[in-house]
Amino acid sequence: MLQVIDARDACLSGSSGVTLKMWIDRRIGGEIAAWRKNGRGDVFIGLREVWGDEATVLASVKGTASFGLTELRKAANREEAGTDHGGEVGTALQRSLSTLSHRLTPDQDDIGYTLPPDNHAYGRACPRDPQGAREVLSAWVPHHPTAAPQDLAQDFRAINKSAAKKGVRTVKQMTAFRKAVDIRLHPRAVEGARRVAARDAVDTSATYGRANLPSTPMQDVLKGAFASEFQSELSARYEAYAEINALDAPNGKHRIRTTKAQSLRVHSARQKTVDPKPLRPVRDPFKLVSNRTQLQPLTAREARRSDAEQIEAEAEPLGP
Secondary structure, three states, X not given: OXXXXXXXXXXXXXXXXXXXXXXXXXXXXXXXXXXXXHOOHHHHHHHHHHHOHHHHHHHHOOOHXXXXXXXXXHHHHHHHHOOOOOOHHHHHHHHHHHHHHHOOOOOOOOOOOOOOOOOOOOOOOOOOOOOXXXXXXXXXXXXXXXXXXXXXXXXXXXXXXXHHHHOOOOHHHXXXXXXXXXXXXXXXXXXXXXXXXXXXXXXXXXXXXXXXOOOOOHHHHHHOHHHHHXXXXXXXXXXXXXXXXXXXXXOOOOOOOOOHHHHHHHHHHHHHHHOOOOOOOOOOOOOOOOOOOOOOOOOHHHHHHHHHHHXXXXXXXXXX
C-alpha cells in the first residue's frame, strides 16, 4: 500500500493503493467501526469530516447522495471480501463527484414561506371612496326618512272629533264608525321636506360663529397716536367746560349747580337766619318788698287777667 498524504487527492485520481479504511482511519480514526455498525447515518459524518463543503452538497441534493453512498458501500464490501481490484473505491468517489457537478439542483425547504420583494407593502389596502370632501361640500343631498310603522297608525284624535260631529254616542256606533272611517297619521317625510325648504332659504353668504378681535395697529403704537388722541380729547373737554362756565356766569362768577335737595336745605337755612325763633322775655329779678308796703290779695278775675296779659306779652316778638 502507498503512504497517502491527502486521501482526497488520491481518491480523485483513482489510485488503487488507497483503500476506504485507510483514509477514514487517517481523518476520523475509529469512525469506521461506527460506519459498519450503523450503516448509512455515519457516512455523512465521515464525508463531512474528510471532504468539507462537498459532503454538505452531497447530502443536500436529492438522489445524488444515495447514489454515491451506495457505490461507496459496494466498494467497501468488495474491499473487505478481498475482491477490490484497480481502486474501485476511488473510482466510485470520482464518479459520485462528477455526478454532483452535473446535477446541482438544490432542494427547496418545506418550512416557512417565500419572502416578498423589497418593495412589497404589508397590510390591508383600504378601498378608495370615489366621493371625496369636495363633492360632499359642494352639493347638499337632503335626507328623506322612510315612514316608520308608528307613523302609519290611526289618528284616534281625528276619528273621535269626526265621530262627535256625526253624533256617534254608543259603543256599537263608535266601533262601526271606526271600521268605516280610516284616518291615518301624517308621515314624517312631509316635515323633513319642510325643514329642507327652510334650510335652503338661509343666506349662503352668512358666516356663523364669533367674530375675531381686530389686530393691534402697531404703527399707531410706535408713533404714539393713542397718547396724542387722549390729549386732544382732554383739551376738548376742558374747552367745553369753559364754554359752559361762560354761559352760566356772565359776570365772571362761577355758579355751582346743585340738586333740588341741596337747594331746599340752603333755603331752609337762610329762613332760619332771617326769622329766628322768638326767645322768652326776660323777667325782672325778684325783689323783696318793704314791710311798709302792704300787699292786697288779688281776686280770681284779676289773677286770670294778669295771667292772660303775661302770656300775650311772651308771645309778642322782640324788636330789633
